[in-house]
Amino acid sequence: MDRALIDSLSSTFDALRVEVPREDRLTVQAPRDAVMSVLSFLKGRGYDHLHMVSCVDWMEEGQFELVYVLSAYGTGQDSASNPGEEIILKTRIPRELPTVVSSISLFKNAEPYEREIHELFGVRFEGHPRLTPLFLERDYEIPPFRKDFDTRQYVEDFFGSIPPVGEEDQDV
Amino acid sequence: MRELELYFGPQHLGMVGNFSITLKVEGDRVVKADANPGYLHRGFEKLMEQRSWIKNFPMVCRINVVEPDSMELAYATAVESLAGIEVPERAQFIRSIYLELARVGSHLFGLWAYSNMLGFDTAAQWAMYHRDLVLDLFEELTGGRVYHIYIWPGGVRRDFPEGFEKRLVETLHSIGGCVPDYDACFFDNRLFYDRAAGIGKITREEAMEMGGTGQALRATGVPYDVRKIEPYAAYDKVPWEVPTREDGDAFSRIWVVRDEMIESVHMIFKLLDEMPKGDVYNRIPNPFKWRIPEGETYVRCESSRGELGLYLVSDGGDKPYRVHFRTPSYPHGLTILEKALVGESISDVGNIMISLYVVAPEIDR
Amino acid sequence: MDRNQLVKWLKAPAKMGHKYSLHAVYFCTGCGIIEVPPSITARWDAERFGVLPTATPRQANLFLITGYVSVKTLRAIIRTYEQMPEPKYTVGFGSCPINGGMYWDSYNTIKHLDRYIPIDGWIAGCMPRPEAIFVAVTHLWTLIDKDMADGYKRYRKHYAAYRANQEKVLRGLDWPPLFPVEEQ
Numbered sequence: 001m002d003r004a005l006i007d008s009l010s011s012t013f014d015a016l017r018v019e020v021p022r023e024d025r026l027t028v029q030a031p032r033d034a035v036m037s038v039l040s041f042l043k044g045r046g047y048d049h050l051h052m053v054s055c056v057d058w059m060e061e062g063q064f065e066l067v068y069v070l071s072a073y074g075t076g077q078d079s080a081s082n083p084g085e086e087i088i089l090k091t092r093i094p095r096e097l098p099t100v101v102s103s104i105s106l107f108k109n110a111e112p113y114e115r116e117i118h119e120l121f122g123v124r125f126e127g128h129p130r131l132t133p134l135f136l137e138r139d140y141e142i143p144p145f146r147k148d149f150d151t152r153q154y155v156e157d158f159f160g161s162i163p164p165v166g167e168e169d170q171d172v
Numbered sequence: 173m174r175e176l177e178l179y180f181g182p183q184h185l186g187m188v189g190n191f192s193i194t195l196k197v198e199g200d201r202v203v204k205a206d207a208n209p210g211y212l213h214r215g216f217e218k219l220m221e222q223r224s225w226i227k228n229f230p231m232v233c234r235i236n237v238v239e240p241d242s243m244e245l246a247y248a249t250a251v252e253s254l255a256g257i258e259v260p261e262r263a264q265f266i267r268s269i270y271l272e273l274a275r276v277g278s279h280l281f282g283l284w285a286y287s288n289m290l291g292f293d294t295a296a297q298w299a300m301y302h303r304d305l306v307l308d309l310f311e312e313l314t315g316g317r318v319y320h321i322y323i324w325p326g327g328v329r330r331d332f333p334e335g336f337e338k339r340l341v342e343t344l345h346s347i348g349g350c351v352p353d354y355d356a357c358f359f360d361n362r363l364f365y366d367r368a369a370g371i372g373k374i375t376r377e378e379a380m381e382m383g384g385t386g387q388a389l390r391a392t393g394v395p396y397d398v399r400k401i402e403p404y405a406a407y408d409k410v411p412w413e414v415p416t417r418e419d420g421d422a423f424s425r426i427w428v429v430r431d432e433m434i435e436s437v438h439m440i441f442k443l444l445d446e447m448p449k450g451d452v453y454n455r456i457p458n459p460f461k462w463r464i465p466e467g468e469t470y471v472r473c474e475s476s477r478g479e480l481g482l483y484l485v486s487d488g489g490d491k492p493y494r495v496h497f498r499t500p501s502y503p504h505g506l507t508i509l510e511k512a513l514v515g516e517s518i519s520d521v522g523n524i525m526i527s528l529y530v531v532a533p534e535i536d537r
Numbered sequence: 538m539d540r541n542q543l544v545k546w547l548k549a550p551a552k553m554g555h556k557y558s559l560h561a562v563y564f565c566t567g568c569g570i571i572e573v574p575p576s577i578t579a580r581w582d583a584e585r586f587g588v589l590p591t592a593t594p595r596q597a598n599l600f601l602i603t604g605y606v607s608v609k610t611l612r613a614i615i616r617t618y619e620q621m622p623e624p625k626y627t628v629g630f631g632s633c634p635i636n637g638g639m640y641w642d643s644y645n646t647i648k649h650l651d652r653y654i655p656i657d658g659w660i661a662g663c664m665p666r667p668e669a670i671f672v673a674v675t676h677l678w679t680l681i682d683k684d685m686a687d688g689y690k691r692y693r694k695h696y697a698a699y700r701a702n703q704e705k706v707l708r709g710l711d712w713p714p715l716f717p718v719e720e721q
Contacts, residue, residue, distance in 0.1 A: 024402070025470075050383055051472070051481050052498035067483060069470055069498070073380050074401070075394055084402040086470055109383030112506040135210035135536055136645065137609040138708065144644050145218055151644045152222070159637075159648045162702050166655075166695040182610070183564045183617050185592040190565050190610060211610045212567065214643045222642065230639065237568035284574060300578040307575075318571055318664040533568055536607075 002082075005045060013038060024085045035091050036101050039068065043106055046072045047087055053103070053113035055121045059147040063092045064123060066100060098123040120145035173198045178518070182211050186522035188285045189532035191505070193525075197518060205513035205521075207506050212536040220495045225251060225325075226459035228492065233319045235497060236534040239278035241271055242475035244323040246497070249404060250471045250484040251325045255464045258454055263327035265447040268406040270313070270322060271473075272436040272443075273340075276347070277306040278476035279433045286426060286526045287358055290367050295358035302347045309343055312336065326454035337444055344437050351434065359430055368423035372512040372524035375420060382511065383503035386478025387432070388528055390416045391424035398474040410442040422520075422527035429529075463490050477501055477529045497537060505530035545682070555624055556681045559599040559674065560591040564617055567604020569631040569664060576667040583667075586674045594620040599677075601670075602656075605633035605640055606647040612707055618654050619715045623689045626681070628673055629659045638663060652702050655688035655695075 006018055009028065016038070017029035030038050051069035058065060067090050074083035093100055102125040103110045114125045115134045122143040125131065142149040181192035190211040196204040216235055220228045232247040233240035245267065252259065259267075280303035288296040307317045312333060314320040322329050358364055374384070376392040389396050395414040399407040415431030417424035456462070466488040472481040478500025485494040505528070512524050546553050565573075576583045577590055591597045594617045606614060618627065629650055632638035637648040650656060657680060660673045680686040692699060696716045704710055 048380060051470075051479070052483065052496065052502075054483050054494075054496040056485055056494045067496075069481065069483065073394065073396055075376075075380070075396075082401075083396070086472075088468075088470060107383070108381050109503040109507045112502060133210075135213040135609075137210070137607075137612070138645075138706075140644070144215060149218075149644075151215070151218055152642045154644050155642050155648070162649075162652050162705060163698075164649070164652055165698045165702065166691050182613050183562070183594065185563055188565065189570075190567070211607060211613070212605075213607055213609070213645050214605060214640050215645050219640070219643055234568060234639070237571045281571075281574070284578075297579045300574055301580050304575050304580045316664075317666060532565075 026087045028089045030091050032091050032093050039106050049073050050107035053110055055117045057147045062095045064098050066091050101126050102128040191532040200517045202513050202516055205510045207510055209535045212533045216537045217495045224490050225462050229321050235537055238281050238531050239274050239476050240319055241274035242473055242480050246473050246480055246482040248323045248325050250469050250482050253469045254467050254486050257326045259327050260451045261448050262450045263452040264406040265443055266328050269440050269443050272440050275436050275476045276433050277303050279429050282529050289522045289526055292358050305343050326456045327452050331452045348437055371422045371520050373421045374512050382507045384508055386500050387425045387428040388504055391428050392420035393418045398472050398479050412439045425527045499534040501531045501534045504528045505535050556678050557587040559588045560597045561599040561601050562594050562597040563590045566602050566610055569603030572664055576670050581667040597621055598625050600627040601630050602634050603630045606650055607645050611647055625689050626657045626686050627688055629656050632663045635659050655691045657686045657688045
């Protein structure tokens with residue numbers, strides 16, 4: 001990983017925790033307000049490929065962790081970035097009032113990821129144009145990917161309550 | 173002219189896979205497209221949090237039915253990187269050969285879908301027949317036609333059976349011998365050019381800002397391939413090329429697929445020549461009591477449709493804490509497709525969708 | 538063709554016609570669809586058994602439900618099934634429609650498909666091979682011969698119960714009942 005990038009990251013932003021777990025990997029822990037500026041800083045440095053936006057539910061700590069994985073396409077003339085390196089940007093938000101600013105203005109492909117996280121975790125993205133349901137047909141009391149949603153219990157309660165039809169005249 | 177809303181799919185002959193698009197049309201032209209996935213959502217990532225590390229192998233391969241093998245590889249490498257397991261040299265080669273074979277099978281399936289969609293029935297029948305020959309090889313190697321569960325943490329499940337290499341080479345030669353026929357019948361056919369050239373065009377900049385990978389990006393002239401930029405398995409042991417085209421339309425994407433298949437077959441021959449002898453499997457701890465140390469990892473590999481990533485978190489328990497797949501069809505089917513459909517005619521919706529190789533189960537997971 | 542076939546043709550020509558020209562709806566409901574293209578193309582050639590895919594449910598009489606059924610797909614399946622003309626036969630393909638298969642604890646897949654639409658036969662396995670489709674088709678012939686493939690009749694008879702189950706899962710259906718439902 002490029003030493004200069006790490007130095008300029010920590011000099012531009014305070015309150016960042018930067019780690020290098022592997023030589024081609026950089027993990028950045030940022031506060032919620034700094035996410036957009038860190039993303040746009042990294043995009044300016046040639047990391048123009050957003051792999052995905054993910055979310056982890058740390059229920060015991062009462063937090064959601066949003067994860068942005070970035071790398072470079074490596075086509076820009078001046079970019080010193082190597083496409084074989086990934087940057088994982090993480091931010092923690094409280095579980096009670098989970099809102100974060102949408103990153104669609106920087107990366108267009110963040111749109112379906114944020115829509116999915118809104119549906120499956122219940123995180124609100126400010127400035128997202130359509131936070132409509134993406135996958136699910138039914139409504140769930142708790143968004144189903146949260147850790148306190150017990151899918152086995154749900155299946156037993158809900159699908160178990162549906163009676164079989166016409167069993168009395170099946171003689172085979 | 174009046175705008176109409178048209179529901180395209182899921183039960184529609186022009187739709188491959190259980191997927192639906194809501195189109196706003198003006199006459200025959202698409203004004204706006206809204207992808208509507210979710211018909212295949214099973215909540216895989218939630219189910220995987222409730223199964224032990226080893227029991228997840230039958231799960232991961234079912235995320236994508238067309239090419240389950242790259243899913244196995246992504247999960248196996250992620251588990252290996254968290255648990256610190258080494259893979260023997262021979263297993264790396266076998267993995268590469270196996271994945272390239274899967275790529276050929278998957279592309280042949282895509283070719284079937286595409287040529288069937290355009291009405292080239294002869295090429296479609298050939299492609300499906302040749303894919304079946306590849307499936308026969310998989311059946312001999314792994315015991316399964318569709319789902320193989322062959323890649324395991326620490327290597328692969330078993331070595332090549334006796335005489336397998338010879339049959340592999342024979343089958344690939346018999347498929348490769350038909351490339352001139354495919355060319356004459358389909359790829360060099362004027363009708364294919366008329367139907368595909370200039371259709372579903374996306375520029376290089378658009379593809380990159382919408383997260384395109386795979387042939388969607390390589391058809392715009394960017395040689396972006398994870399096998400080159402972050403080599404895994406044995407892809408750095410033999411020389412090979414990344415085929416690209418310049419135009420970024422459906423025609424270029426299908427040609428990239430064709431060139432990629434040929435490159436894959438050549439790569440298999442080179443890998444077979446270089447393959448060392450030795451073990452194919454490093455022992456892992458008792459899978460019933462297997463706990464993986466706390467940590468997180470992101471791994472990626474090149475599937476037949478583009479870049480496949482996996483974000484895996486362990487909390488030190490016997491089950492994964494969080495699994496998230498970055499599947500290539502996700503940006504292709506939800507972001508790029510919506511853009512590429514605008515301004516095209518209704519009859520080209522399936523054309524564009526299959527040329528982007530959108531596989532619905534992989535979007536929904 | 539044995540001697541009985543000729544008698545059967547003379548006795549019930551329509552039934553024999555249905556039996557030997559099963560037109561399947563082209564609907565990829567799940568991952569089982571991966572074995573359908575090989576079956577209908579040159580190598581396995583389902584047309585030997587009179588099975589052909591058709592574009593619209595209006596011209597079909599066989600519904601292969603290929604694989605797991607998510608809640609969202611169930612709506613499309615019911616609509617497709619109700620559009621098919623009678624007599625119609627449904628076959629569940631793979632383990633998942635039978636009892637949920639390996640998605641038994643998934644919150645979004647249907648566990649027992651025969652509680653929502655009637656099923657005439659099942660093909661077990663994940664993935665069933667193309668041969669299994671052909672075995673199922675020949676079994677279906679026997680069932681049709683004996684008038685035991687009566688799913689569409691059961692659907693008429695128990696429509697109220699089926700409709701109630703469908704409405705329970707899908708939270709209200711946005712189309713009117715296919716058959717009159719008596720007030721109870």
